[in-house]
Amino acid sequence: MTSLKNIFFAAMIPLIALGGLWFPLLGYLAAVIAAVLIIASSRRKRYGCGHLCPRGKFLDVLVRSLSLRRLPPAFFRKPLVRWTTLIAFSGLLIARLVQAWGNITAVGGVFVSMCLLSTSIAILMGILTSPRAWCSICPVGMLQDLAHLNPNARSASASPNRSLAETTPGPMTPSRKGPAGPTGPDAAGDEPTRNDEQVE
Numbered sequence: 001m002t003s004l005k006n007i008f009f010a011a012m013i014p015l016i017a018l019g020g021l022w023f024p025l026l027g028y029l030a031a032v033i034a035a036v037l038i039i040a041s042s043r044r045k046r047y048g049c050g051h052l053c054p055r056g057k058f059l060d061v062l063v064r065s066l067s068l069r070r071l072p073p074a075f076f077r078k079p080l081v082r083w084t085t086l087i088a089f090s091g092l093l094i095a096r097l098v099q100a101w102g103n104i105t106a107v108g109g110v111f112v113s114m115c116l117l118s119t120s121i122a123i124l125m126g127i128l129t130s131p132r133a134w135c136s137i138c139p140v141g142m143l144q145d146l147a148h149l150n151p152n153a154r155s156a157s158a159s160p161n162r163s164l165a166e167t168t169p170g171p172m173t174p175s176r177k178g179p180a181g182p183t184g185p186d187a188a189g190d191e192p193t194r195n196d197e198q199v200e
Contacts (some may be wrong), residue, residue, distance in 0.1 A: 002061055009057035021110030025104070025109030034140050042143035049141055055122060056132055063126035072129045076136040089139040122144050183185070 012033070020026040037048030049056060075081055093114055100106035122134035135141055 006057045006061055009052070009054045010061040012054035013058040013115070013119055016112060019115040020109070020115070024106070024109035024112055027113075027115065029106035030111045030115045034143075037140055038143050038147045042147045045148045046141060046144050048144055049135060053140075055119060055138075056135060058119070058133065059122060059126050059131045061072075063123055064131045066127050067131045068128060069131070070129045072125070072133040072136050075122045076133065080135055080141050086139045086142045088112070 007018075016026050016030050037052055040048040091108070093133055096110045096113070099106060100110050118139075122138075125133040129145070167200060
């Protein structure tokens with residue numbers, strides 16, 4: 001059952017991405033959230049992803065039921081793809097901020113549009129593969145990795161030996177598909193690979 005905390009976090013995404021179309025100043029909330037996630041992960045790797053990320057909760061709550069629940073393509077985990085996504089989104093954000101600089105409302109609108117763009121991509125990826133496939137290439141997630149101060153410490157969401165697609169706790173990682181039929185792993189549905197770290 002979805003907890004009230006998850007619903008609260010999930011509601012922030014439509015509030016910013018849709019509500020921001022009428023109230024652009026809501027975009028500053030997206031910037032604050034990103035900063036909090038990065039700071040929170042400075043000591044515990046990707047702590048923000050598993051515990052505080054509104055988009056992650058949004059994908060868990062709303063996209064999960066629509067998802068095909070397939071493992072994300074392996075190339076999502078490649079450094080080239082992750083760095084390219086980070087650079088592309090950062091470049092677009094900076095270019096638009098330069099254009100809007102000096103206009104408080106316009107700057108807020110930039111963050112709103114970036115939230116809407118990334119959320120649209122996340123929803124599409126979540127439906128076609130696994131609910132949190134976006135987390136594999138998320139620019140904020142990449143910045144959390146870069147901000148992590150102790151690379152030898154255990155990840156807050158998974159062990160160091162697991163791949164990026166498996167480094168998100170609970171509902172973020174679908175089980176690997178097994179033999180078809182009621183006796184295969186699929187009969188249990190999209191269960192998380194680590195139950196001890198699920199945040200509900």
